[in-house]
Amino acid sequence: MSIGNSPEDDRPSIPEVDDDRPSIGRALQLARLEARLTVDEVSAATRVRVPIVHAIEQDDFSRCGGDVYARGHIRSIARAVGIDAAPLLDQFTAEHGGRTTPTPAAPLFEAERIRSEPRRPNWTAAMVAAIVAVIGFVGFTMFSDSGTGGKDSVAEGSVTPSPEAGKDTGKPAPSKPADPKPDPADSAIANAPKDKVTVLISADAGQSWISAKDHNGVTMFDGLINKGQTKTFTDDDRIDLVLGNAGAIKLFVNGKEIKDDFQQGQVERLSYTKEDQQEADPQAG
Structure with a gap:
């Protein structure tokens, strides 16, 4: 049972x-x-x-x-x-x-666990480095242009005193009227080719930053000019300008002075062509 x-x-x-x-x-x-x-x-x-x-x-x-x-x-x-x-x-x-x-669980997921996470690029550090590099380049350019200002003045028309001028001969120097200082406009008119556009910039009232490009967009000059300096640019078709302190500048285009009422500290963007030989009026940049 x-x-x-x-x-x-x-x-x-x-x-x-x-x-x-x-x-x-x-x-x-x-x-x-x-x-x-x-x-x-x-x-x-x-x-x-x-x-x-x-x-x-x-x-x-x-x-x-x-x-x-x-x-x-x-x-x-x-x-x-x-x-x-x-x-x-x-x-x-x-x-x-x-x-x-x-x-x-370990063998199935071991490969995933030991797989390292990809490192993401540090964009913040890259941006800071780029900004520092740009500031350093601009500062170096301004310092270099300021340091070579005196040389440009001599090269572009200033008169170097003769060694004999300071020698004391014991005789009174004959009075002679001083030669008049040449007007930049006269030089601009004399040297302006008829088949090109010529722009002369004279820093008469102070220092100014300027940029000049030809008709292909290639930079001809980008920097500071000191008071008393002049810069002349020539191109076959067109010249584009940016004046950082337009009130300190006298501007001559194709041999004629531009009579615009620029103000101190005013930024102007201008463009001139070889067809401006008669009127020499600025075009919109």
Whole structure:
């Protein structure tokens, strides 16, 4: 006489294995071939990597990462090749005893964990470096132009005293009227070619920053001219000017003075062509 059920009665029933049926991997392979699908196509449809698909078709489930993942792969591949996954899952349970082997998390995600984050470029440092470089270049240019101002004055028409002028001979020097200082306009008129545009800039009232470009946009001059200095520019077609302190400048175009009422500290953008020989009026820059 027995009281209650024996322990064997509580165990889950395991379906009997039909020795004539193909293995799980062979069944999936035959179904894939019948569906005219390649392993790559099955992998793309199921997101199961190609080496794992090959291993499952060889009844090697060790690369699946555990029984739970193996069942999921079998179900996905069976759906992709168009067969019922239930008999294959029952067969897998019968062959593997229904055990689920959890896969340690570390091996699956170890590659992702050790992958270093890409370093982002430090745009703030790059911008600061660029600003410092620009400020340094501008300061160097202004210092260089200021330091060479006296040389430009001598080169552009100033008279160098003769060594004999300061020698004391003991005799009174004969009185002689001083030569009048040449007007920059006279030089501009005399030297202005008829087939070109000529612009003469004279810093009569103070220092000014100027920029001059030819008709191709090439910079002819970009810097400071000191009081008393002059600059002359010639081009075949057009000259574009920017005057940083227009009130300190006298301007001669094609031999004639421009009579505009420029103010101290005023910035002017002007453009002149060789057709301005008669009127010498500024055009809009």
